[in-house]
Amino acid sequence: MAIAPITHVSGPAVPIPGADIDTDRIIPARFMKCVTFDGLGEYAFYDVRFDPVSGEKTDHPLNDERFKDATILVAGINFGCGSSREHAPQSLAKYGFKGIVAESFAEIFYGNSTTLGLPCVTSSKANIDALKEATAADPTLEVKIDLEAMTVTAGNLSFAVEMPAPARHALLSGKYDPIKELLDNKDQIEATAASLAYVD
Amino acid sequence: MGKTLYQKVWDAHTVGTLSDGRTQLFIGTHLIHEVTSPQAFGMLRELGLKVKYPKRTFATIDHIVPTENQDQPADPLAAEMIDAIRSNCDDFDVTYFDLKSGKQGIVHVVGPEQGITQPGSTIACGDSHTATHGAFGAIAFGIGTTQVRDVLATQTMAMESLKVRRIEVTGKLRPGVYAKDLTLHIIRLLGAKGGIGYAYEYAGDTFDNFTMEERMTVCNMAIEGGARCGYVNPDETTFEFLKGRPYSPTGAAWDEAIARWKSFASDADAEFDDIIKINAEDIEPTVTWGISPDHGISISEDIPDSATTEDVEEKAVIDEALAYMELPAGTPIKGIPIDVAFIGSCTNGRLSDFRETAKFLKGKKVAAGIKAIAVPGSQITAIQCEKEGIDKVFSEAGFEWRAAGCSMCLAMNPDKLIGNQICASSSNRNFKGRQGSPIGRTVLMSPVMVAAAAVEGKIADAREVFDVA
Numbered sequence: 038m039a040i041a042p043i044t045h046v047s048g049p050a051v052p053i054p055g056a057d058i059d060t061d062r063i064i065p066a067r068f069m070k071c072v073t074f075d076g077l078g079e080y081a082f083y084d085v086r087f088d089p090v091s092g093e094k095t096d097h098p099l100n101d102e103r104f105k106d107a108t109i110l111v112a113g114i115n116f117g118c119g120s121s122r123e124h125a126p127q128s129l130a131k132y133g134f135k136g137i138v139a140e141s142f143a144e145i146f147y148g149n150s151t152t153l154g155l156p157c158v159t160s161s162k163a164n165i166d167a168l169k170e171a172t173a174a175d176p177t178l179e180v181k182i183d184l185e186a187m188t189v190t191a192g193n194l195s196f197a198v199e200m201p202a203p204a205r206h207a208l209l210s211g212k213y214d215p216i217k218e219l220l221d222n223k224d225q226i227e228a229t230a231a232s233l234a235y236v237d
Numbered sequence: 238m239g240k241t242l243y244q245k246v247w248d249a250h251t252v253g254t255l256s257d258g259r260t261q262l263f264i265g266t267h268l269i270h271e272v273t274s275p276q277a278f279g280m281l282r283e284l285g286l287k288v289k290y291p292k293r294t295f296a297t298i299d300h301i302v303p304t305e306n307q308d309q310p311a312d313p314l315a316a317e318m319i320d321a322i323r324s325n326c327d328d329f330d331v332t333y334f335d336l337k338s339g340k341q342g343i344v345h346v347v348g349p350e351q352g353i354t355q356p357g358s359t360i361a362c363g364d365s366h367t368a369t370h371g372a373f374g375a376i377a378f379g380i381g382t383t384q385v386r387d388v389l390a391t392q393t394m395a396m397e398s399l400k401v402r403r404i405e406v407t408g409k410l411r412p413g414v415y416a417k418d419l420t421l422h423i424i425r426l427l428g429a430k431g432g433i434g435y436a437y438e439y440a441g442d443t444f445d446n447f448t449m450e451e452r453m454t455v456c457n458m459a460i461e462g463g464a465r466c467g468y469v470n471p472d473e474t475t476f477e478f479l480k481g482r483p484y485s486p487t488g489a490a491w492d493e494a495i496a497r498w499k500s501f502a503s504d505a506d507a508e509f510d511d512i513i514k515i516n517a518e519d520i521e522p523t524v525t526w527g528i529s530p531d532h533g534i535s536i537s538e539d540i541p542d543s544a545t546t547e548d549v550e551e552k553a554v555i556d557e558a559l560a561y562m563e564l565p566a567g568t569p570i571k572g573i574p575i576d577v578a579f580i581g582s583c584t585n586g587r588l589s590d591f592r593e594t595a596k597f598l599k600g601k602k603v604a605a606g607i608k609a610i611a612v613p614g615s616q617i618t619a620i621q622c623e624k625e626g627i628d629k630v631f632s633e634a635g636f637e638w639r640a641a642g643c644s645m646c647l648a649m650n651p652d653k654l655i656g657n658q659i660c661a662s663s664s665n666r667n668f669k670g671r672q673g674s675p676i677g678r679t680v681l682m683s684p685v686m687v688a689a690a691a692v693e694g695k696i697a698d699a700r701e702v703f704d705v706a
């Protein structure tokens with residue numbers, strides 16, 4: 038169960054407008070009727086990509102041909118708020134995103150993303166706005182999230198980013214999926230279980 | 238120095254520290270439902286793993302169950318998901334409250350009802366409203382599907398510790414004001430992101446005097462305020478509720494359990510990272526006007542107007558919300574016509590909610606053209622309501638009386654808004670598209686306020702509609 042460390046991710050980026058993008062918007066609930074996560078990618082942001090009434094494509098950036106190769110998502114404040122559904126980061130990962138830069142993230146979304154190996158880093162509004170502007174101006178611009186240096190670089194733009202230490206360590210050491218370590222501590226698990234009166 | 242309940246429960250369930258610095262936390266009780274579990278069982282199979290403590294996981298179905306005819310989902314995908322949880326529970330020996338058990342319902346209603354939810358325990362469920370169980374003095378939080386896998390395989394998960402904010406509410410809620418109004422008020426006050434990184438301890442004499450149902454309604458929406466979990470310290474009210482439930486301890490074990498449960502309550506000298514004080518008497522019936530649960534106002538207030546603020550971000554938030562909600566800025570929220578009225582969900586789909594609403598609804602009629610549905614949170618709730626004739630009160634008033642499920646709270650089942658319908662809803666989320674139509678609109682409020690809106694055909698002050706003194 039060895040997992041490769043993630044030291045950096047890079048690729049063209051797409052700026053997503055708006056604050057408080059909730060998980061219902063990332064993946065509408067009706068697409069959660071599935072027993073596997075495969076195939077969720079095509080429904081990412083579905084209700085803002087397609088006009089709910091006419092079904093026509095909207096002017097959402099993900100519909101913009103120029104951003105079709107984007108693998109880095111740039112967002113505002115409180116990205117991923119709302120429901121705990123892992124379908125949200127799963128749909129972004131399946132869509133092809135490798136990393137997210139935002140002003141801030143909702144906690145559960147953040148944890149779910151890290152576990153999938155989808156790094157989420159934050160920076161100030163000014164930095165994010167500058168990055169959005171740069172990527173909007175040049176959709177082919179290579180954006181690099183460097184988890185060792187804790188920076189985002191894109192052309193001449195470079196700024197420091199933040200990520201809680203445990204998540205960073207988990208990604209850098211290839212332990213972002215904790216299952217192996219959890220399983221390894223079998224004896225301690227059983228000792229804890231035995232100490233709890235309500236666990237039989 | 239004393240400890241909080243949160244710290245005590247956390248310490249008692251700590252297995253160890255992982256190499257990334259996170260805690261490996263033992264999850265005493267694991268609840269699962271049909272939407273977020275099939276992928277987790279799939280991962281388990283892929284890795285060749287078993288369920289470590291099958292007796293500590295309990296399953297039911299709620300999100301996709303049709304409420305008109307529970308066992309006949311017309312949708313083949315829904316049927317496939319129900320089959321999946323059935324066979325997964327069979328294969329891995331997990332207790333499953335099936336439709337035929339008479340115990341099925343919304344997972345957050347079923348846990349407490351069965352006495353599975355207990356003080357001093359850790360509870361996880363692949364659903365963000367798991368905080369509901371905190372009403373019993375449990376540390377309960379929503380988790381993602383990969384974590385569901387972790388809990389199935391190891392009964393533990395990796396987690397970072399939270400800070401604790403005590404929200405102290407004193408005084409008595411005024412007539413016509415309910416726990417739902419309090420929880421909407423708290424979220425309005427602290428914001429939808431105010432609780433990020435925190436567990437909320439709800440305390441003060443208002444909570445001491447609350448029933449378990451009222452405590453659950455408040456804890457349910459901790460997550461809407463950004464808090465990963467919320468709890469109330471266990472007391473006699475908690476024990477009284479749990480006594481005699483199917484999974485509650487009995488005999489000598491009951492007395493031992495009470496002593497143990499009491500010991501988990503926060504110490505009088507416990508230290509908190511933050512303390513907020515609220516006066517219950519200041520609260521009025523509260524409704525939402527926008528697309529985030531912190532977009533709340535009291536029923537007597539006007540819909541916000543972006544022209545009255547200088548703050549550019551606040552302006553943008555108001556404009557976006559009002560454009561979506563199609564509501565006129567700066568005019569009273571009272572009197573806005575509605576299309577649909579929904580009473581149900583894990584926030585307000587319990588027996589007490591239907592009892593209280595029925596008191597006022599008796600002899601009244603739903604306004605012409607309004608679709609009104611009442612959906613009990615569990616089969617047990619439904620049966621009890623039917624015994625008490627509450628179902629009749631609702632149906633005579635013009636509500637459709639349905640079978641147990643999440644129904645129109647999130648619309649993964651046939652109950653959905655159509656087009657831009659506007660719904661007075663006792664649920665917990667008013668996000669864009671939440672109730673099934675991508676342009677559907679949700680106004681959150683207490684069940685009695687939903688009933689008032691249904692009767693008037695518009696958002697109304699239940700105290701006026703029902704002559705509440």
Ligand code: SF4
Nearest residue numbers: 366582583643646647
């Ligand atoms: S009632 Fe609504 S919030 Fe509660 S579990 Fe069901 S879908 Fe989630």
